[in-house]
Amino acid sequence: MNIFSAVATCGFGLESVLSFELKKLGMQKVQASDGRVAFETDGAGIARANIWLRTAERVLLVLAQYPAASFDELFEGARAVPWGELIGRHDAFPVKGYTMNSQLSSVPACQSVLKKALVERLAQDHGTRFLTEKSGVTKRVQFSIVKNICTLMLDTSGDGLHKRGYRPLLHEAPIKETLAAGICDLARVFPESCVVDPFCGSGTLVIEAALRAKNMAPGLNRPFAAENYDFLGGAPVFRQAREEARAQIRSDADFVGFGSDIDPAAIETAQANAQRAGVADCVSFEKADARELAAQANDLILANPPYGERLMDDQAVGRLYTEFGKRLFKQTFKGLYMISSHPEFERLIGRKAVRRRKLYNGMLPCQLYMYF
Ligand SMILES: C[S@@+](CC[C@H](N)C(=O)[O-])C[C@H]1O[C@@H](n2cnc3c(N)ncnc32)[C@H](O)[C@@H]1O
Structure with a gap:
């Protein structure tokens, strides 16, 4: 059974509520910091987190964390991740993120360096020069560079978790x-x-x-990006988590x-x-x-x-x-x-x-x- 490091992000002020939710779901090594809570779990746990968490904005896998004060360091750290095990040869992989209090301050420049590193490693892992990004599966890569430490993450939620699917209709100034x-x-x-x-x-x-x-699990009736992630168990683990959730209503x-x-x-x-x-x-x-x-x-x-x-x-x-x-x-x-x-x-x-x-x-x- 593969254990993954993950983070669930949340609005400021809700970290302790989210930590409690994660512990109740049986997640391991739950640790809160500003706007996020880190935890460890397996593929089935990632499915349960997405379906059950009420206060999280999204659930991301943490793939690497390394010092990156220069573009070379940023590139090498990203290239060291075995991307070929996570992203298929023709999957789309947009890269987005932010930097804060760091030497590398230009988000577009960091984005482009990281994209190049991923392309190079994926081409090597899949033994091809062509990555079409046209399989229909999208794997969103997120980065943060805070105090010269880069964290690379893969989104598992797709749409933000506040989108439960019941509220296409909004009145003025709705609360999330x-x-x-x-x-x-x-x-x-x-x-x-x-x-x-x-x-x-x-x-x-x-x-x-x-x-x-x-x-009632808030994510029972909506899709998640990780339903397409075979390395996490894909659609079957989500099906099972939904069945279990229905039985608990x-x-x-x-x-x-x-x-x-x-x-x-x-x-x-x-x-x-x-x-x-x-x-x-x-x-x-x-x-x-x-x-x-x-x-x-x-x-x-x-x-x-x-x-x-x-x-x-x-x-x-x-x-x-x-x-x-x-x-x-x-x-x-x-x-x-x-x-x-x-x-x-x-x-x-x-x-x-x-x-x-x-x-x-x-x-x-x-x-x-x-x-x-
Ligand atoms: C910030 S919105 C509430 C949004 C709501 N929580 C949601 O998620 O959609 C404030 C609401 O107060 C309503 N409102 C304003 N004055 C009111 C009053 N005197 N009595 C009842 N409702 C009032 C407005 O019509 C508006 O829908």
């Missing part, structure tokens, strides 16, 4: 599925939870909460999800998305003003309200937070987990959070304000 799943983890959504999102937009938070509560979960939004178009979108995600039986959506929310004692309220950046101006958002908080904090509920980039959030909503966590919504630094 992976960030929504992270918020569900931090809010401790359980199979018996009652989750309420009064600013639901496309329904992402409610849908991710339902998937988690029912133990908890159809007995008592979960209930409820989303509302002031915009009726959002409600239609959320309903269609829930249908596609296979959770329509336990969630419902309705047009309502969040400022009139009547909470119940068992409600776990999750929300991604407007921040005053893309939707609504600063003053209108300030009033919205204040009116929402004024009514809500007079009521009894189980917990409130609200993400916002607004620097005055706690003052406006009228209460200091019990706990806060810095998270990024795309490039935007935010806080998750937790009340429980």
